[in-house]
Amino acid sequence: MTQPTTPISRRSILRTGAGAALAVPFAGSLLTSCSIKSSNAAPANKAVTVTSYGGSYNDQLTKTILKPFEKKTGIRSTLLANTSLAALKTQVQSGDVQWDLVELTAPEYVQAVKEGLLEKFDYGIISDKGLPSYAKAEYGIKYLSFLFVMAWDQKHIPDAQAPKNWAQFFDQGRYPTKRSVYGQLSDSSVLEAARLAEGVPFDKIYPLDVDAALRYLAQHPGRDKLIYHTANQEPVQQLTSGEVTLSTSFNNRINAARKDGARLNFTSSNAVLAGDYFVVPKGARNKEAAFRLMNFMSNDADAGADFDQTTNLTLANTPALAKLPAAVADTLPTSPKMADSILVRDDTWWAENLKATEQRFKLWQAGS
Amino acid sequence: MAGGKLTMPLAAAAPVQACATPRGRAFRVRGAWLLLLAPIAAFDAILFLTPLGTLVSSSTHNQAYERVLGDPLVIRSLINTLEISAVSTLVTIVIGYLLAWVIWRSSALMRVVLFALVLLPFWTGVLVKNFAWAVLLQDNGLVNGALQGLGLTDHPLTLLHNRFAVVLGMVHYLLPYAVFPIFAALAAIDNRLELAARSLGAGELSVFRRVILPLTVPGVSAAGLLVFIISTGFFITPVVLGGPGDMMIANQIDFYAMELTDFAGASALALALTAIVSVLVAVYQRILRAGGTHEVG
Numbered sequence: 001m002t003q004p005t006t007p008i009s010r011r012s013i014l015r016t017g018a019g020a021a022l023a024v025p026f027a028g029s030l031l032t033s034c035s036i037k038s039s040n041a042a043p044a045n046k047a048v049t050v051t052s053y054g055g056s057y058n059d060q061l062t063k064t065i066l067k068p069f070e071k072k073t074g075i076r077s078t079l080l081a082n083t084s085l086a087a088l089k090t091q092v093q094s095g096d097v098q099w100d101l102v103e104l105t106a107p108e109y110v111q112a113v114k115e116g117l118l119e120k121f122d123y124g125i126i127s128d129k130g131l132p133s134y135a136k137a138e139y140g141i142k143y144l145s146f147l148f149v150m151a152w153d154q155k156h157i158p159d160a161q162a163p164k165n166w167a168q169f170f171d172q173g174r175y176p177t178k179r180s181v182y183g184q185l186s187d188s189s190v191l192e193a194a195r196l197a198e199g200v201p202f203d204k205i206y207p208l209d210v211d212a213a214l215r216y217l218a219q220h221p222g223r224d225k226l227i228y229h230t231a232n233q234e235p236v237q238q239l240t241s242g243e244v245t246l247s248t249s250f251n252n253r254i255n256a257a258r259k260d261g262a263r264l265n266f267t268s269s270n271a272v273l274a275g276d277y278f279v280v281p282k283g284a285r286n287k288e289a290a291f292r293l294m295n296f297m298s299n300d301a302d303a304g305a306d307f308d309q310t311t312n313l314t315l316a317n318t319p320a321l322a323k324l325p326a327a328v329a330d331t332l333p334t335s336p337k338m339a340d341s342i343l344v345r346d347d348t349w350w351a352e353n354l355k356a357t358e359q360r361f362k363l364w365q366a367g368s
Numbered sequence: 369m370a371g372g373k374l375t376m377p378l379a380a381a382a383p384v385q386a387c388a389t390p391r392g393r394a395f396r397v398r399g400a401w402l403l404l405l406a407p408i409a410a411f412d413a414i415l416f417l418t419p420l421g422t423l424v425s426s427s428t429h430n431q432a433y434e435r436v437l438g439d440p441l442v443i444r445s446l447i448n449t450l451e452i453s454a455v456s457t458l459v460t461i462v463i464g465y466l467l468a469w470v471i472w473r474s475s476a477l478m479r480v481v482l483f484a485l486v487l488l489p490f491w492t493g494v495l496v497k498n499f500a501w502a503v504l505l506q507d508n509g510l511v512n513g514a515l516q517g518l519g520l521t522d523h524p525l526t527l528l529h530n531r532f533a534v535v536l537g538m539v540h541y542l543l544p545y546a547v548f549p550i551f552a553a554l555a556a557i558d559n560r561l562e563l564a565a566r567s568l569g570a571g572e573l574s575v576f577r578r579v580i581l582p583l584t585v586p587g588v589s590a591a592g593l594l595v596f597i598i599s600t601g602f603f604i605t606p607v608v609l610g611g612p613g614d615m616m617i618a619n620q621i622d623f624y625a626m627e628l629t630d631f632a633g634a635s636a637l638a639l640a641l642t643a644i645v646s647v648l649v650a651v652y653q654r655i656l657r658a659g660g661t662h663e664v665g
Binding site: 084085086089090111173178183184186224226227230241242243262355358359362363365366 | 438440444506507508526529590607611612613615624625626627628629630631
């Protein structure tokens, strides 16, 4: 009468990352022979599979970059939302690489290079004319700069009473509510935010004193006042549903929600400037198409300007910046006007300390 | 098809040899039947044993066991898993027993209705159920709204992202797994036993305590163990309804694989979980067998 078969096997094997991770190499080994053959037979590279973070950002990427790219070159793209270093590693190790262009955070980029998971970028196909010097790397392009910001729900916190710095953001007396913060550290700067709240100047943040940051968070606002999100679109959902009134987020996500009519706002003051890389996994089937897309992203002024204007993020595309009206240029993460009020995230420190700090933060979240 | 053809000539030839070696005949027929299992065995080998082998070999790299078992976060998740599973099992069994009892005592029509009510959530995805609870339990959700509307509290209670919410979500999922075995145990009771007890002067409570309850103990133990085994593998519910202090072992495996990209560590943890569950399954089957003889006797 009952059907006791599914839950045990599905949960313990498929749902866990390890189960999936270890099932894939096996399936991969069965498929490798056919996939190599098919890619040899079709060298045209008429398609490219791109993997990013989903939500409003994926819509913006499709509209401003991928569609114009297809119009110009005839190369179609599939945009997925489940980017992860773990999945990239599994695909490369199994020899069954499904993705061609993958978004990674800066520390993940360093780790992927160290583990030999990436293809070298072909700057014969990608012209580096439009690329700013910080963006060009051997195995990838730091194609995007964004701001890690504090955001609030305007229905409960009018802009006049909104936090202007992290000390106010974490102040329990000022806002006796819950705050949602990013539960992972790979591209979130919640620990930096805690140090800034304590009054540490920008140039003394790194090397990051993790214990001091956690001590601060335990006192302000207190563990029970923090809830954690794991997906980038979650804060928007949590803020609009009223689950929380304050959250960390990224400037483009809040902007997109505002354009959709959500009553949210954020401040760029005390924001943390960080960036993501696009990389090509070793053995990607359409790497040539991927490089052509990177070339388009870095050099096409119209598409780049449309991207910057739509997202309020800086694309690594210098010609695009020249096309932007000053009012937009001043709001971009890389605008010189903001340089004094934002912290630049130290990718080198994070690349070396990410894993240990993730474990430390997780343990702290769990109550130790 | 092939198996069927193969059995026929064996069976036909058997009588000739049967007189000489009766044991040989039995052996041959049984051997032929085993061939029928070949597709399943192949399926199992490809889809279960091979990945399991990969898991085992992966777990031996980089001193995975040492690292994982020395990680305070893992110890904490193991303790969490045992605690949460034990509490969820206890609550599920108590509520499940009551439900099974009510269904057992109901008229035929009412039984259909009640079974439908138990089955409906059983067929609903766990993710849907969990998010429904998240919506109900949040600070400005329906439950807190009702509590404040009734004047029972003047500020929202923290009902979400804690142990309470996890257990609630799990019990909701697990209930059918307890109701059916317990109902089966109740339905197997000869109702003349109750009549006999009453004729000897036993009251309602006494009948339950001295007749019904002992007879359903095997059913309850089987249900309890089944529910506990399922509980140990929960992954989504602690993520959606729990706080960071409610991480279970499956979440820890996810953290090792996805965040730390430490596949060796994740494999070691997955095998540890598999070992624990395997022991429990073995115990479960013993109880089922014991339960079977009990009902017959």
